[in-house]
Amino acid sequence: MKKNYDVIIAGGGLAGLVAAIELSQNFNVLIIDPDTYPRHKMCGEYLSMEVSLYLKSLGIDLNQLSDIHIDKFKFTRGSRSIKAATLPLGGIGVSRFSLDHCLYKEAMKRADFLHDRVTDVHFSNLEFQVITSTDELIAKQVIIATGKRSLLDKKLKRPFIEKKSPWLAIKMHYQFKMPNDLVELHAFDGGYAGLSKLENGHVNLCYLVNYSSFKKYKDIDSFNEKVLTKNKSLNKFLKDAVPLWEKPITISQISFEQKEPTEKSLIMIGDTAGLIHPLCGNGMAMAIHSAKIASHYITQYLNNYITRDQMLIEYSKEWRKTFSSRLRHGRWLQRILLHKKITIIAYWLLERLPFLLPIIIKKTHGKQIQP
Ligand SMILES: Cc1cc2nc3c(=O)[nH]c(=O)nc-3n(C[C@H](O)[C@H](O)[C@H](O)COP(=O)(O)OP(=O)(O)OC[C@H]3O[C@@H](n4cnc5c(N)ncnc54)[C@H](O)[C@@H]3O)c2cc1C
Numbered sequence: 001m002k003k004n005y006d007v008i009i010a011g012g013g014l015a016g017l018v019a020a021i022e023l024s025q026n027f028n029v030l031i032i033d034p035d036t037y038p039r040h041k042m043c044g045e046y047l048s049m050e051v052s053l054y055l056k057s058l059g060i061d062l063n064q065l066s067d068i069h070i071d072k073f074k075f076t077r078g079s080r081s082i083k084a085a086t087l088p089l090g091g092i093g094v095s096r097f098s099l100d101h102c103l104y105k106e107a108m109k110r111a112d113f114l115h116d117r118v119t120d121v122h123f124s125n126l127e128f129q130v131i132t133s134t135d136e137l138i139a140k141q142v143i144i145a146t147g148k149r150s151l152l153d154k155k156l157k158r159p160f161i162e163k164k165s166p167w168l169a170i171k172m173h174y175q176f177k178m179p180n181d182l183v184e185l186h187a188f189d190g191g192y193a194g195l196s197k198l199e200n201g202h203v204n205l206c207y208l209v210n211y212s213s214f215k216k217y218k219d220i221d222s223f224n225e226k227v228l229t230k231n232k233s234l235n236k237f238l239k240d241a242v243p244l245w246e247k248p249i250t251i252s253q254i255s256f257e258q259k260e261p262t263e264k265s266l267i268m269i270g271d272t273a274g275l276i277h278p279l280c281g282n283g284m285a286m287a288i289h290s291a292k293i294a295s296h297y298i299t300q301y302l303n304n305y306i307t308r309d310q311m312l313i314e315y316s317k318e319w320r321k322t323f324s325s326r327l328r329h330g331r332w333l334q335r336i337l338l339h340k341k342i343t344i345i346a347y348w349l350l351e352r353l354p355f356l357l358p359i360i361i362k363k364t365h366g367k368q369i370q371p
Pocket residue numbers: 010011012013014015016032033034035041042043044045046047048116117118119145146147148149150151152169170194206207208254269270271272275278281282283284285287
């Protein structure tokens with residue numbers, strides 16, 4: 001007989017794990033993910049404090065995970081640098097290695113975990129059939145939390161997956177001395193890099209670059225040497241920093257195309273519903289927040305307070321109300337940062353009116369999420 005669940009969650013990243021912690025308090029929940037924990041993951045690892053109270057209500061105390069409190073932001077291009085600005089809510093420097101593992105342990109207190117990959121999902125007769133590489137399962141509701149891009153998106157025929165994306169990302173941890181309270185954003189030709197400290201004192205260098213700039217060089221080392229070092233701060237970093245891994249983590253085809261928060265009666269959360277440009281440093285908080293919103297409406301539906309259609313409509317409405325303007329401002333900021341002439345003008349303006357920077361950052365972040 002096929003196993004039955006109230007909720008099956010495809011993907012055990014931040015969004016999937018948070019939804020599992022919430023929903024397993026009242027329902028029978030299964031998470032499916034091919035990963036094992038702990039594991040490193042592509043990310044700048046700056047987590048906005050807007051999620052701190054909410055995570056605490058779920059049993060996750062960020063202050064216990066990391067004492068790297070970041071409330072200053074510095075932006076550089078070439079040899080120019082804008083004086084550190086204060087971040088409105090601030091954030092915490094925490095590795096995905098520790099954060100996801102902590103959420104995983106909390107989720108495992110009540111939810112089931114299947115170490116597998118979801119390959120397809122069908123909806124008929126008011127229930128979902130979830131197909132994995134080795135199993136078939138049944139659920140009253142399915143959440144898709146498979147991140148930026150997955151083969152499942154192709155199977156579900158999501159339009160964004162057909163469009164090629166020129167973005168690739170590279171991440172590496174280093175030993176390097178830098179202030180605990182600072183996150184740095186360094187622009188270079190074709191991309192930008194974030195630098196910030198983590199709970200174990202390591203420094204994360206994570207950058208996003210356009211493939212057309214990257215492909216002119218034979219590998220990551222020569223790209224770093226020829227392009228990143230043209231930025232004075234990155235030059236100093238790469239000269240002095242000691243790499244802590246044998247090789248960096250890389251991913252390609254990072255898509256910032258618009259996506260839908262619900263499709264085929266499925267609820268999408270985290271990057272599966274929409275990815276904000278990484279320079280905003282808000283993707284993790286949005287993933288966590290979207291899991292909270294989805295859990296609320298799924299709970300109402302499973303308790304028969306609303307119909308399935310109402311659940312899907314209300315979730316979509318609230319998702320758009322909460323995140324659409326952040327995504328729009330993120331797109332707008334990324335365009336400015338990567339446009340050579342416009343960045344020079346933006347720089348000129350910000351050097352003279354530095355109070356504008358926190359106002360701009362605020363547009364891509366939310367307020368403290370109330371539990
Ligand atoms: C270069 C870069 C830098 C970033 N820096 C920051 C930052 O500093 N701060 C910030 O807040 N955000 C940052 N982000 C964004 C942030 O990393 C994401 O928004 C966040 O990871 C989203 O979490 P998620 O749970 O949606 O997806 P993920 O964390 O990617 O989790 C998806 C999970 O789904 C699983 N999966 C995939 N396919 C399947 C399948 N078919 N079946 C089952 N499981 C599957 C994967 O194994 C994975 O565990 C950055 C993003 C990039 C690209």
